[in-house]
Amino acid sequence: MDIKQVRCFLEVCSQLSFSRASQKLHLSQSALSKIIQSMEEELGIKLFDRSTRHLYITDEGKAIIPYARKLLLKMEDFMKVASEQYQTTTGHVKFGLPPVIGSSFFPSVIAQFRKAYPGIELEIVEEGSRIVEQKLLDGQLDVGVAILPLDKEKFEVKPIIERKLKLVLPNHHRFALQEAVNLNDLKDEEFLMFSRGFSLYDRVRDACIQAGFEPIVVQESSQWDFMIKMVSVGNGICVLPETVCEHVHLYNCTAVDLIEPVIEWNLALIRRKDSYLFSAMKTWMEFVSVSLKNQQENT
Incomplete structure (x- = not known):
């Protein structure tokens, strides 16, 4: 089983439609069907009931969804580790930022970082703090800002403001x-x-x-x-x-x-507790901490 199969399975579960899932995954519907079929053959179970007009997840399929989500997160971390070049000058960081916090503290920080590290692609995802937390847990973000207090069993927390x-x-x-x-x-x-x-x-x-x-x-x-x-x-x-x-x-x-x-x-930089701290993410987090500390000292 590979990461592509797991990602396809979870997307079909989310959409409950092969056509919608194939569009989200940028695959043809027939290609997606073959991927799911090969996964079913490999596991020896039926994941979906296609016998009616509507698509249903089988009981066996429902049972493996939480494990598939965890497996996907681990696979994605593995890919990051495998591709890590042990340098901080390149990479892609998905950063969750509540709009109020962003407008208050981050415009100059983001501009200075992009100038200092042009090889690191910083993707800003604007969401409320609660949604940032959930997207971190789901593996949709690498790092984010949230409001304290936070669940330290789920997140690595670094207070910043x-x-x-x-x-x-x-x-x-x-x-x-x-x-x-x-x-x-x-x-x-x-x-x-x-x-x-x-x-x-x-x-x-x-x-x-x-x-x-x-x-x-x-x-x-x-x-x-x-x-x-x-x-x-x-x-x-x-x-x-x-x-x-x-x-x-x-x-x-x-x-x-x-x-x-x-x-x-009170605000903190946070990341998922078990996530891999790849070098581009570490560089961004350290840059934010130093920049915001300087901001506070100068106000």
Whole structure:
């Protein structure tokens, strides 16, 4: 059995269609069918039921899916090790980056890295922190940034940034002139929140519950600038990272400290615990750590 067979099997399971899977894999449908058939013959079991108009995964096929996923990850790591040239000047790194974190800290870091290491292809995948974590576990990313705390049994974690969240209000709001606001004082306010794929959704909601109330969420979004604009026209309030809050005055809004509780926003570079740390990935992670440390020292 080879890596191509395993990848094809998992794609057919995902799509439940040979035609859709063949398109995703850039194979002809007949070629894909032959690959699956040879895999079935090799294993001595039927993986799919093709006897009806719809494609079904057999019980035997379902039983091996989790093992096939693990095997694919191991095979991909093996290929990386086998092709490793023990140099840091070439390679391909898939990097998961939540949009808010990306816009706050990474534009200059990415530009400087690409200039310093033109032979390393850095592929940026923008997703919320929770999705970045899942894609790392699924082997779709090599390294990513996520919000602490994290499951250290699943991830290698390297803290890189310590910040906090602030309350964003329209300038005419009753709390806009205060230096700090107790979170419990916001129990009757309408909140604009990051979408549920973002750790910030959980972080803000959990803090509100800790303060004694369930937040009234009137809108979810993946875009911090959209939320600020909504706040500026009186459509609720929002809680954002302090780095983003540097821009709120441009929208006739004010950023105020939150207390009781203070909501921390601490970030880390993460990779899957059992993944192979190939040289291009190691180079990128070290570059990020040094660059962000320098950023913090200069602010």
